[in-house]
Amino acid sequence: MSELWRYLLAIAVWPGLLVAAPLGWVEVWFVRKLVARLQGRRGPPFFQPFFDFMKLLGKEMVIPVGVSRAAFLAMPLISLASVTAALAIVPLPGNPIPSLPGDVILLLYLLEMPVLCEVLAGYVSGSIYGQVAAMREAILSLAYNLPFLVAIIAMAQHVGSFQMRALQGAPFSAITVIAGITFLLALPARLKTNPFSIANAEHEVVGDALVEYSGPALGFFKLSHAIELVLLTQLFAVIFVPPTAWPLLTNGVYLAIGFALLAGITLLATTTGRLRLTQAFRFYWVWGGLASAATLAATLIW
Amino acid sequence: MSFIDRLISISRRRSPWICRLNGGSCNGCDIEITPCLSPRYDVEQIGVEFHGTPKHADIILISGTLTVRTRQAILDVYAQVPNPKAVVAIGSCPASGNVFADSPFVLGTSLDTIVPVDVWVPGCPPRPQLIIEGIRRAAALLESGATKSQIERRP
Numbered sequence: 001m002s003e004l005w006r007y008l009l010a011i012a013v014w015p016g017l018l019v020a021a022p023l024g025w026v027e028v029w030f031v032r033k034l035v036a037r038l039q040g041r042r043g044p045p046f047f048q049p050f051f052d053f054m055k056l057l058g059k060e061m062v063i064p065v066g067v068s069r070a071a072f073l074a075m076p077l078i079s080l081a082s083v084t085a086a087l088a089i090v091p092l093p094g095n096p097i098p099s100l101p102g103d104v105i106l107l108l109y110l111l112e113m114p115v116l117c118e119v120l121a122g123y124v125s126g127s128i129y130g131q132v133a134a135m136r137e138a139i140l141s142l143a144y145n146l147p148f149l150v151a152i153i154a155m156a157q158h159v160g161s162f163q164m165r166a167l168q169g170a171p172f173s174a175i176t177v178i179a180g181i182t183f184l185l186a187l188p189a190r191l192k193t194n195p196f197s198i199a200n201a202e203h204e205v206v207g208d209a210l211v212e213y214s215g216p217a218l219g220f221f222k223l224s225h226a227i228e229l230v231l232l233t234q235l236f237a238v239i240f241v242p243p244t245a246w247p248l249l250t251n252g253v254y255l256a257i258g259f260a261l262l263a264g265i266t267l268l269a270t271t272t273g274r275l276r277l278t279q280a281f282r283f284y285w286v287w288g289g290l291a292s293a294a295t296l297a298a299t300l301i302w
Numbered sequence: 303m304s305f306i307d308r309l310i311s312i313s314r315r316r317s318p319w320i321c322r323l324n325g326g327s328c329n330g331c332d333i334e335i336t337p338c339l340s341p342r343y344d345v346e347q348i349g350v351e352f353h354g355t356p357k358h359a360d361i362i363l364i365s366g367t368l369t370v371r372t373r374q375a376i377l378d379v380y381a382q383v384p385n386p387k388a389v390v391a392i393g394s395c396p397a398s399g400n401v402f403a404d405s406p407f408v409l410g411t412s413l414d415t416i417v418p419v420d421v422w423v424p425g426c427p428p429r430p431q432l433i434i435e436g437i438r439r440a441a442a443l444l445e446s447g448a449t450k451s452q453i454e455r456r457p
Binding site for chain 2: 211214
């Protein structure tokens with residue numbers, strides 16, 4: 001099998017679009033259902049995220065007057081493409097892509113793309129609500145990226161390599177635990193769930209940065225969010241959980257950890273209210289900063 | 303009708319997203335819409351999501367008497383909803399003006415003369431069950447392509 005086919009297979013099938021999209025929908029359904037059950041409701045049917053996506057595909061797309069058509073339509077596609085490419089790099093068992101030197105840096109770059117796309121989408125749409133949401137998102141990303149990036153870079157420093165396979169094979173130690181906690185600290189804000197749902201505050205700024213998006217463009221944004229759920233939970237499992245000797249079992253363990261993480265984050269989301277932007281920012285620069293310092297100190301000591 | 307088209311029309315019934323529009327209501331109907339989201343009625347079971355922006359909506363719920371000042375707002379918001387779309391009139395006011403009928407600030411016409419209405423939900427205010435039934439019927443109309451705006455756009 002040639003190199004090109006391997007990459008295509010990884011991006012299109014496993015762990016790319018064809019598997020990640022249904023898995024993302026299942027995870028979105030899981031989160032929505034769990035929120036509903038915790039609130040004493042029945043919740044949406046199993047295929048709900050799929051129906052939402054198909055309906056949005058069949059809707060008309062309204063592009064606001066005075067907005068660059070190319071920029072408006074490029075944002076969801078770039079977002080989806082970079083999330084899928086990022087997932088293709090993650091060394092899940094059975095991933096056909098060979099390990100590249102320095103793919104951790106590529107992954108970190110691709111992880112930032114959906115956030116950047118959403119910020120740009122808010123600004124490009126010309127809506128004042130979209131711009132406020134985009135501003136909130138941009139400021140929040142400056143806050144949570146400190147612990148998020150430090151957790152991954154500390155693991156790379158610990159292993160002594162910027163290669164995903166090396167991070168995956170890292171022996172379990174105290175640093176794994178400390179860096180894992182630092183990563184978990186950033187995860188709720190990264191997924192924009194409740195204490196940090198500042199950018200998508202539906203009661204304050206109508207919706208998120210995507211208020212002006214409709215039809216297929218909105219559908220692709222929603223799909224890229226669903227795949228982002230898979231990406232971030234699987235990324236946690238790959239970096240911080242040691243793999244087993246059997247690939248299938250490892251995948252099962254990773255999936256179970258992904259769902260457990262989502263359940264924890266959902267529980268946090270349903271039991272908390274929304275923080276203000278300044279409070280969230282301070283939380284991440286004080287507690288996130290302390291956790292980051294502890295993580296880096298741990299890598300230097302051990 | 304191809305398989306994908308069939309899937310999309312089923313999805314229209316299974317995932318109706320709602321935008322509320324108060325066209326000069328006394329707020330009674332809006333208060334009756336809110337319990338639809340509560341554990342007792344839980345409208346998410348039939349795929350309904352409430353959205354703040356008409357750009358995300360499939361169905362708009364218009365409540366209230368139509369006043370001189372809200373006429374243009376109703377037209378603007380209706381125009382912002384992407385096709386295919388449906389309109390559900392909540393309460394007696396959009397139909398007749400109800401007890402406000404002869405007020406000088408109220409338009410003496412029904413909502414039908416401003417935007418095409420697909421489902422009327424009567425009551426002052428209507429019960430939440432009835433509002434959910436109205437949403438369900440509008441979603442079924444969207445599936446079969448039978449809302450007034452869809453019929454208008456047929457080639």
